[in-house]
Amino acid sequence: MFLNYFALAMLIIGISLVVYTFIYIHDIPYQIAKKRNHEQVEAIHLACWLSLFTLHAIWPIVFIWAVMKPKPLSVKIEGDEKSLIEQRLRTLEAEVAHVRAALTPHQKEIA
Incomplete structure (x- = not known):
């Protein structure tokens, strides 16, 4: 047992x-x-x-x-490419600011 x-x-x-x-x-x-x-x-x-x-x-x-x-x-960026990237970045930042400005009144209505 x-x-x-x-x-x-x-x-x-x-x-x-x-x-x-x-x-x-x-x-x-x-x-x-x-x-x-x-x-x-x-x-x-x-x-x-x-x-x-x-x-x-x-x-x-x-x-x-x-x-x-x-x-x-590691990405090598030459002078011309860098200026194009900076320009594109400024454009995208402006678009984001525009979208935020358009959404701000709608957010206040929801709250």
């Missing part, structure tokens, strides 16, 4: 350890990303949980993603 309870306890402990280890292994990419101050740490954490529910099918991809550090974009 005692051996039956002991076997049941060992079975429960064993299953608990397997589940804990399974979850711990799937959380490794998140821990790596957090340690390296990865810019997409929350997305990696979500992908870790997603890989847990897909039976670790995407786990290797998430691991590589966590280890990689995204390179910052």
Whole structure:
């Protein structure tokens, strides 16, 4: 009788350890990303949980993603392009100001 309870306890402990280890292994990419101050740490954490529910099918991809550090974009802008961008920016700012001015009376009516 005692051996039956002991076997049941060992079975429960064993299953608990397997589940804990399974979850711990799937959380490794998140821990790596957090340690390296990865810019997409929350997305990696979500992908870790997603890989847990897909039976670790995407786990290797998430691991590589966590280890990689995204390179910052470097864009070379020449003088003519810079003036065109600044002109376009001024135009867009004027359009936004115009839209805000048109919406202001409507917002007061709603409130």
